[in-house]
Amino acid sequence: MQSKQTLRKVKIYRYDPEKGGEGQFSTYDLNIENPAITTILDVLIRIQKEQDPSISFRYACRVNMCGSCGMVINGREGLACKTNVSHLPAGQDITLRPLNHFPVIKDLVVDMGPFFTKYEDALPFFEPKMKHDEPYIIKADDPKRVDIGMATDCIACGCCVSSCTMVNNHEGYAGPAALNRAFTLLADERDALFVPRLTRALESCYNCRTEFNCTEVCPKQISGTRSIKYIQRLAVTHLKELKPLEAHPAEELPPKPPKEEPDTPCCCKAGHAADPSRRSFLKTAAGMVGIASSVGIAGVLGVAAVAPTLASNPKQWVPAGTLKDFPVGGISTIMLSYTRTQGFHSAAVNAPILVRRDSETEFLCFSSSCPHLGCSVAWDPLSARFKCACHGGAFDKDGNVLAGPPPRGLDRLPWKIEDGIIKVEVV
Amino acid sequence: MKTPEMESREPLQWGEIDPYRRGRAHVGMWAWLLQRISAVFILLFLGLHLAYTYKPFLQFMLFLTLIFHAALGIRVILLDCNLVNIKYQRYLIPWVLGIGLAIMAVVWFIIY
Numbered sequence: 001m002q003s004k005q006t007l008r009k010v011k012i013y014r015y016d017p018e019k020g021g022e023g024q025f026s027t028y029d030l031n032i033e034n035p036a037i038t039t040i041l042d043v044l045i046r047i048q049k050e051q052d053p054s055i056s057f058r059y060a061c062r063v064n065m066c067g068s069c070g071m072v073i074n075g076r077e078g079l080a081c082k083t084n085v086s087h088l089p090a091g092q093d094i095t096l097r098p099l100n101h102f103p104v105i106k107d108l109v110v111d112m113g114p115f116f117t118k119y120e121d122a123l124p125f126f127e128p129k130m131k132h133d134e135p136y137i138i139k140a141d142d143p144k145r146v147d148i149g150m151a152t153d154c155i156a157c158g159c160c161v162s163s164c165t166m167v168n169n170h171e172g173y174a175g176p177a178a179l180n181r182a183f184t185l186l187a188d189e190r191d192a193l194f195v196p197r198l199t200r201a202l203e204s205c206y207n208c209r210t211e212f213n214c215t216e217v218c219p220k221q222i223s224g225t226r227s228i229k230y231i232q233r234l235a236v237t238h239l240k241e242l243k244p245l246e247a248h249p250a251e252e253l254p255p256k257p258p259k260e261e262p263d264t265p266c267c268c269k270a271g272h273a274a275d276p277s278r279r280s281f282l283k284t285a286a287g288m289v290g291i292a293s294s295v296g297i298a299g300v301l302g303v304a305a306v307a308p309t310l311a312s313n314p315k316q317w318v319p320a321g322t323l324k325d326f327p328v329g330g331i332s333t334i335m336l337s338y339t340r341t342q343g344f345h346s347a348a349v350n351a352p353i354l355v356r357r358d359s360e361t362e363f364l365c366f367s368s369s370c371p372h373l374g375c376s377v378a379w380d381p382l383s384a385r386f387k388c389a390c391h392g393g394a395f396d397k398d399g400n401v402l403a404g405p406p407p408r409g410l411d412r413l414p415w416k417i418e419d420g421i422i423k424v425e426v427v
Numbered sequence: 428m429k430t431p432e433m434e435s436r437e438p439l440q441w442g443e444i445d446p447y448r449r450g451r452a453h454v455g456m457w458a459w460l461l462q463r464i465s466a467v468f469i470l471l472f473l474g475l476h477l478a479y480t481y482k483p484f485l486q487f488m489l490f491l492t493l494i495f496h497a498a499l500g501i502r503v504i505l506l507d508c509n510l511v512n513i514k515y516q517r518y519l520i521p522w523v524l525g526i527g528l529a530i531m532a533v534v535w536f537i538i539y
Contacts, residue, residue, distance in 0.1 A: 013444065017434040025444070075447035095446055097439070104436035111435055165441050165456065210503050212455030212516050225455075226513045229506060300477060 008032050008085065009093040010043060012055060015104050023104065025095070028052065035085035040073055043094065044080060044108075057108040064219065067157030071108050072097040077159035077217040099162035115158050115177070122178035122201060126185060129192040136190060148187045151227060153220045154180055160214030160224050166207050173207040174200075176214035176224025183227035186234055195241050202235045202242065314341070317416070317423045320365070326357040326422070331379045331397070333368065336426060352376060353413060353424060354386065356397065361417065365424050366399050366410040377410065386410060458520045462499035468492040483539065490531060498527035 010030050015023035028047050032038050041059055048055050059069040062081045069080040074088050074095050088094060102110035138145050160176035161167050167175045174182075182201040185191050205228045214224035235242060318338045326332055332355050340347050354366040354377065366386070368377050375390035385402060386395040393404030400409045414425040442448045472489035479485055502523045505511040511519055 015436050017436075020434065020436075023436055023444070072445060072448075075445050092447060097445060099439075100441050100443070101438045103438055110438075163441075163453075168438065168440065209459045210455060210506055211453070211459050213453050215513075215516070216453060216455070223513055225506075225516075229509065229513070232507065233509060 006031050006033055008035075010047060011093050011095045012044075012047070012107070013097040014055075014107055015098075017106055026052070027093075032085055035090075038085045040071075040078075040080040040083045040085065040094070040096065041069055043085065044096070055108075056106040065155065067155030070099055070157035070159045070162070070219075072099060072162065077162045079157060079159070079219045082219050099158050101162055101164075101168045102158065110158070112158055115156070115161055115175070118174045119156065119178045119181065122174050122182040122204075123185070123193055123197045124178070124181040126188070126190075127192040128190050144187050144189055147230065148184050150220070151180055151222050152184050154184075154222055155220060157219060159217045159219060163213040163217045164224075165211065165213065166209055170207040172204065174204040176208075176228070179204055179208075179231060180222055180224050180227040183230050186231060195238075198231070198235060198238060199242055201231050205232050205235075315425050315427055316340075317425050320353065320355060320415075320422050320424045323360075323417070323420050323422065326355055326363070328357050328359060331356045331381075333378065336424070338426070340427070349426075351426065353426075354379060354410070355422070355424075363415050363417075363422060364398070365413040365415045367413055367426075369411070370406055371408050371411065372404070372406040454517055454520055458499050458502060462496055462503075465492045465496040465499070469496055487535070490535065494527040494531045495524070498523040501527075 008030055010028045011025040012028065013023055014026045015021075028051050030043060030047060030051075032043065041062060044055065044057050044059075048057075057069065057071070057080070059081060060066040061068070064079055064082045067079070070077060071080055072078075072095075073080065073083050074092055077099065080096075085094065096108060098104050098108045098110045102112060102114065105111050154177055156177055158177070160180075164176055167173050179201055182197055186194060186197055186201065191197070208225065208228045210225060210229075212223075212225050215222075215226070218224065316338065318336050320334050320336060325334075333352050334355055336349070336351050336353055338349055340349050352368040354368050356364040356366075358364070366377075369375075370377050370388040370390065370393055372388065372391060372393055375388050377386045377388045377393070377395065379385075380387045383394075384397060386397075386399070387393070388404065388406070391405050393406040394402040395406070395410050396402050398409075399412065401407075416423050439445075469489070469492045472485060472492055475485050476482075476489050499520075502519050505519065505523075506513060506516060
């Protein structure tokens with residue numbers, strides 16, 4: 001019984017090590033009667049039996065236990081034995097591809113060597129603190145046991161490493177599976193290798209960008225991100241026990257080339273460019289960015305803080321009073337109240353001024369601040385002088401110095417009459 | 428452990444020859460990428476903002492990129508410090524972005 005509905009296109013990635021090259025998809029048509037009970041592994045086995053015996057793929061247990069059949073199924077990592085055809089969108093072809101970030105040996109078979117090298121780096125074995133003759137008792141509701149949860153279920157299928165975009169770009173990054181294994185042992189109170197394990201794992205944890213790709217694809221519903229975050233929080237509470245780890249071989253600086261004649265005092269000379277060590281490049285780049293941004297920020301803040309004091313004070317016209325307030329031939333002291341605004345700063349100013357009116361339209365305005373030390377000067381009608389109370393300075397009615405320490409006469413202020421109001425220009 | 432010498436293809440990369448890959452929702456990864464990109468745009472708009480201070484459009488764009496960057500940064504902080512259960516990480520992204528944008532809208536309409 002072969003109908004249009006049950007016929008599915010299966011595209012399988014083929015790579016022949018004898019031919020080499022990039023590899024390409026081969027398309028097979030397969031009649032899948034009941035997608036709900038047909039796994040991708042069934043599909044592969046059937047194609048191998050019925051159509052193309054040269055297809056290579058790994059499998060062993062067929063029941064989601066061994067982690068051999070990890071592959072990319074329609075753009076998502078998963079176990080072929082656990083993914084049913086009905087899990088895939090009905091309109092899509094079935095597309096099978098080997099895992100990312102592993103060398104492809106043939107077709108869907110990848111070299112898991114790099115994975116297990118990194119796995120071993122995380123010390124994935126249990127070393128007890130002390131020998132127990134009796135079974136060690138851990139209660140099911142023990143908080144630490146609850147924390148570990150089902151994270152021990154990892155079957156090392158490599159799906160998380162394939163989905164993680166960071167593993168391939170950071171040589172020293174152990175990857176979610178290895179760190180998850182480290183986490184299950186670190187959270188175990190019987191573990192004797194706590195410090196070395198934490199030191200190694202923490203170095204790797206810095207490379208996690210909280211992307212959750214490993215969590216999305218894990219066939220065992222383990223969250224590698226959760227394990228990594230747990231290790232990092234564990235490290236915060238054990239800061240004193242941690243010692244910095246030596247640089248990973250991939251990150252170590254190559255031996256420095258002998259110094260050439262320094263021709264230009266530039267930081268990016270040829271010697272640096274020929275030494276593309278990742279760590280030194282990052283250090284230089286970080287330093288440059290740091291210097292540039294601090295200069296930028298310091299510049300902006302400095303200008304904002306200093307500029308108003310450097311700028312000349314803004315002058316303004318302030319009304320002193322109507323013409324009626326000033327008797328002709330008299331001298332009055334007026335208190336000016338105004339706001340001085342400068343840049344972002346504004347201040348309320350109360351400054352007395354001295355106004356002498358000689359005729360209807362002739363005025364003389366003095367600042368009441370003594371030129372000596374700035375005390376307030378007042379008109380003394382008895383002696384017909386301006387007198388400063390502080391150090392005995394005296395000025396005549398034109399503001400010239402008569403006695404005392406003032407170095408010059410009283411400062412005169414510009415004035416004008418507008419609509420019967422006398423205005424004085426002040427700072 | 429050294430693997431024996433054999434002819435093997437270089438590792439396939441994320442999304443390489445993978446027709447259905449980009450249709451999948453790896454939200455956490457896009458959140459991370461969006462935060463990185465918004466950081467670059469903050470630098471750009473901050474520079475423009477210093478040059479042309481009172482331009483509402485520039486202020487709006489700077490504010491928007493800042494909100495995106497801050498919201499996604501808060502997401503990472505919440506997850507790092509275990510303040511949100513990690514099983515809600517998918518929902519956390521629209522929530523932090525939504526709250527950030529709501530705060531932005533309120534502040535923007537108070538200012539203007």
